[in-house]
Amino acid sequence: MKFTFDRDAMIKEIAVTQEIISNKSPSSILSNILLIAENNTLTIKASDSSVNFITKLPVDIQEEGTTTVISDKFMSILSASPSGEIEFDQKDIIITIRPKAKKIKFQLKSMSSSKFPEIVSSEGVQFYEVPSKEFKEMISQTIFAVSEDSNRYFMTGVYLEKVEDKLIMVATDGRRLSYIEKEIGQNINDFPSAIIPTKVLNSVMKNAPVEGNIYFAVVDKMIFIKFGNYEYSSLLLDGQFPNYHKVIPENQPNSFSVDKKELESALKRMAILIDKKVARIIFKLQSGVLTLISPESDLGNADEEIPCQYDGAEVTMALNYISIEEPLKVIGTERINFEFSESSKPITIKSNPESDYFHIVMPMNLD
Numbered sequence: 001m002k003f004t005f006d007r008d009a010m011i012k013e014i015a016v017t018q019e020i021i022s023n024k025s026p027s028s029i030l031s032n033i034l035l036i037a038e039n040n041t042l043t044i045k046a047s048d049s050s051v052n053f054i055t056k057l058p059v060d061i062q063e064e065g066t067t068t069v070i071s072d073k074f075m076s077i078l079s080a081s082p083s084g085e086i087e088f089d090q091k092d093i094i095i096t097i098r099p100k101a102k103k104i105k106f107q108l109k110s111m112s113s114s115k116f117p118e119i120v121s122s123e124g125v126q127f128y129e130v131p132s133k134e135f136k137e138m139i140s141q142t143i144f145a146v147s148e149d150s151n152r153y154f155m156t157g158v159y160l161e162k163v164e165d166k167l168i169m170v171a172t173d174g175r176r177l178s179y180i181e182k183e184i185g186q187n188i189n190d191f192p193s194a195i196i197p198t199k200v201l202n203s204v205m206k207n208a209p210v211e212g213n214i215y216f217a218v219v220d221k222m223i224f225i226k227f228g229n230y231e232y233s234s235l236l237l238d239g240q241f242p243n244y245h246k247v248i249p250e251n252q253p254n255s256f257s258v259d260k261k262e263l264e265s266a267l268k269r270m271a272i273l274i275d276k277k278v279a280r281i282i283f284k285l286q287s288g289v290l291t292l293i294s295p296e297s298d299l300g301n302a303d304e305e306i307p308c309q310y311d312g313a314e315v316t317m318a319l320n321y322i323s324i325e326e327p328l329k330v331i332g333t334e335r336i337n338f339e340f341s342e343s344s345k346p347i348t349i350k351s352n353p354e355s356d357y358f359h360i361v362m363p364m365n366l367d
Contacts, residue, residue, distance in 0.1 A: 001063050014078060019206070021047070032070055032071060032116065033068060047116075053232055055231070086098065093109050120233055125219050128188040129214075138169045140205060142158050142170060145359070154195055157171075158170070159196075166181045194236045196236055200232050204225055219298070222238060246359065271325075274295075285308070288309075337351070337354070347361050
């Protein structure tokens with residue numbers, strides 16, 4: 001097996017494989033990527049046994065063949081090499097990598113490609129087309145709210161479903177919930193609801209272009225996602241996702257709005273003295289003023305007033321600092337709306353003007 005490739009083009013592809021493969025020992029085949037050289041095209045495959053990635057790269061092939069190479073070592077060699085053409089030459093189990101611009105060679109031992117796990121083919125699968133920008137926004141508005149509790153594995157992914165002509169994504173960790181819907185399901189047949197692992201969604205969000213389309217399919221407890229020369233496949237998470245409809249408040253008569261940048265800046269200052277284990281911040285709401293309070297801790301305390309649009313009765317509520325901070329990062333408007341019924345009930349965070357997403361946060365104890 002022998003071929004020549006452009007170093008910079010290869011780095012871009014191998015970087016994506018690094019997002020997929022597990023941090024296994026070097027002796028594990030899952031630390032390797034599979035390379036298939038044929039018809040002047042190099043097919044690259046990576047897998048952690050549940051999430052898979054395939055891409056294709058044009059190369060100049062002198063000898064066709066198949067092998068595997070340790071992904072992180074291959075990436076380190078590429079990163080240390082100068083830009084330009086690099087020769088990849090395998091004889092038996094030894095792979096020789098020679099940057100043509102330098103009199104240097106690296107040698108790696110390969111593992112048999114027969115040991116690499118088989119990746120489920122998407123041939124014959126019916127894909128649906130959605131705008132890339134919309135799909136990426138759906139991921140960004142939800143993915144941070146998933147649970148990190150492995151005992152509640154069915155909440156460690158993002159829930160996807162189709163309702164009439166809407167695609168809906170929801171994520172929750174039991175203390176907060178993020179929801180978004182898009183009117184992009186008109187030409188999509190009904191499919192089973194799916195709980196998608198965050199690993200594949202993070203990689204899609206990072207690598208998919210803003211322009212153009214993404215293609216996806218949910219089939220036999222798997223999701224397939226492709227765009228450009230990239231194709232992902234992933235096992236879906238098993239289990240029953242919570243009935244999120246019960247969490248969404250039906251009536252929240254009270255509301256206030258604040259400038260997003262002012263709130264973000266104040267939160268950042270309050271975080272200096274917030275007890276990170278508890279992550280509690282106090283919102284004291286009065287007519288025209290929102291006071292943020294970092295409760296007394298071993299380190300000290302802080303408070304700050306910022307203007308807000310509110311003319312109701314005085315209200316004090318305790319909220320999780322992170323559950324407020326993370327939605328602010330993905331809300332794209334200059335002002336933010338907070339809706340609530342009373343201090344002990346969930347609050348809803350929305351963009352102002354309202355969009356097709358919202359974030360629900362459960363209050364904490366004031367004591």
